[in-house]
Amino acid sequence: MAARLLAGAALIALPLAGCATTTKADAKPAASAAPPPAPKPIRAGLDPSARPDPFPSTYSPKASGAVLFVNATIYTAAGPRIDGGSLLIRDGKVAAVGKDIARPADATVIDATGRWITPGIVDPHAHIGAGSSPGPANGDNSNENGPNPGGIWIEHSVWTQDPMFERAREAGVTTMQILPGSANLFNGRTVTLKNVPAIAPQGMKFPGAPYGLKMACGENPTGGGPGKAGTRAGGMMGYRNTFIAAQAYAQSWADWKKRGSGDPPRRDLMLETVAGALNGDIKVHIHCYRADEMVQMIDLSHEFGFKIAAFHHALEAFKIAPLLAKEQIAVVTWAGDWSGYKMEAYDSIMENAAFVQKAGGIATMHSDNVMLMQHLNQEAARAMTAGREAGLGTTPEQAIAWFTINPAKVIGVADKTGSLEVGKAADVVLWDADPLSVYALPDLVFIDGVLSYDRAHPARQPQSDFELGNTKRPISPARPAPRGLGVSQ
Numbered sequence: 001m002a003a004r005l006l007a008g009a010a011l012i013a014l015p016l017a018g019c020a021t022t023t024k025a026d027a028k029p030a031a032s033a034a035p036p037p038a039p040k041p042i043r044a045g046l047d048p049s050a051r052p053d054p055f056p057s058t059y060s061p062k063a064s065g066a067v068l069f070v071n072a073t074i075y076t077a078a079g080p081r082i083d084g085g086s087l088l089i090r091d092g093k094v095a096a097v098g099k100d101i102a103r104p105a106d107a108t109v110i111d112a113t114g115r116w117i118t119p120g121i122v123d124p125h126a127h128i129g130a131g132s133s134p135g136p137a138n139g140d141n142s143n144e145n146g147p148n149p150g151g152i153w154i155e156h157s158v159w160t161q162d163p164m165f166e167r168a169r170e171a172g173v174t175t176m177q178i179l180p181g182s183a184n185l186f187n188g189r190t191v192t193l194k195n196v197p198a199i200a201p202q203g204m205k206f207p208g209a210p211y212g213l214k215m216a217c218g219e220n221p222t223g224g225g226p227g228k229a230g231t232r233a234g235g236m237m238g239y240r241n242t243f244i245a246a247q248a249y250a251q252s253w254a255d256w257k258k259r260g261s262g263d264p265p266r267r268d269l270m271l272e273t274v275a276g277a278l279n280g281d282i283k284v285h286i287h288c289y290r291a292d293e294m295v296q297m298i299d300l301s302h303e304f305g306f307k308i309a310a311f312h313h314a315l316e317a318f319k320i321a322p323l324l325a326k327e328q329i330a331v332v333t334w335a336g337d338w339s340g341y342k343m344e345a346y347d348s349i350m351e352n353a354a355f356v357q358k359a360g361g362i363a364t365m366h367s368d369n370v371m372l373m374q375h376l377n378q379e380a381a382r383a384m385t386a387g388r389e390a391g392l393g394t395t396p397e398q399a400i401a402w403f404t405i406n407p408a409k410v411i412g413v414a415d416k417t418g419s420l421e422v423g424k425a426a427d428v429v430l431w432d433a434d435p436l437s438v439y440a441l442p443d444l445v446f447i448d449g450v451l452s453y454d455r456a457h458p459a460r461q462p463q464s465d466f467e468l469g470n471t472k473r474p475i476s477p478a479r480p481a482p483r484g485l486g487v488s489q
Contacts, residue, residue: 120174354387
């Protein structure tokens, strides 16, 4: 037995001894790792990170001088009303606002006695340019066909000659977000525009404004039509499957870039947009009317980790106003009594925005309609009046915010426009009366400090080529002639 143990020990020791006697000279150098193959070149347009904004803004405001408004009633949308106030704009920016502003020698001075000043109106939900007027002039509308057209960019349907841009400018609208329609679960990207004349949409695009993803729930994207879910439950399955696919799509690109070799994933414009919404680069705007569906969409956002910027239309927001405030989801709505125009709009109230405001949420007015876009100040006034009559204590300053700074926050441009604060864009409307009055009309509209509309000089209109040659109706003699851009000493 002892002999067998000794023999086994000797067998184990032999290889160890061999290792011990090996010298460095005898050792062979390890083969160096082969360098990874260089990534294959990718043809232009196949890598989304190569040109993340392939249709960049070319908008650049024209040069503008200094203008000083004096003796005005000013709603800054950033604080209380200023009576007998002054506003100085210079080089396209707000230079000063308050009561005691020195008069620069080079400034054009406008005496605004009896008149009112607000920031330019911001419409967070419009379809002009895409759903053009008249429709046959452009041939497009904002609702896309197919099972899931989430890859469209609505700017590619914007017709800059739409005369409704001019009508909106005459109503004080200086910035707008154009959305696709709501015929599908995922409807594509939004675009934010400055309301300025341009040959192509790039000349109107708001520089630096984030894109949005338009989603829709409820009656519009369901009903079992071609490519549509037959029920709301089917719609929810469609959202979830799409978000799962978008997450996998984003991961496949991340893995490819980390790997540094091999063929890249196949580019998918729809999944690219949805993935951008998941990672926070693209704001999520959801067409949704009913309170129960808004709650379900909030749960959906928690499941996949994305942020909802706003519910649009949202006529039952008043039922869940505290929840919306807690989630910091804005409500983009109307003030009018929309009850009954379709079933999911049946339970609407005019106090909707006021209830959202009272709960600490963000409320805004929107048009969704080319004619209503010309009356957003009146929409805010109606909602304010309903709120006050309901005992909600809604103030004029809050109502002004509903069509200026709040929609700018929803779109993602509140650091640049939406309020009259030093350093922000000089998007300014001078009204002939209280802007919350049904009788108020803009006298002057400035966009980035440039006079874009002067009611006293109708001969300067139209600016749309589509209407050149049309006879303009004279200004009604029933009202006093407006005061244009005059100079005082």
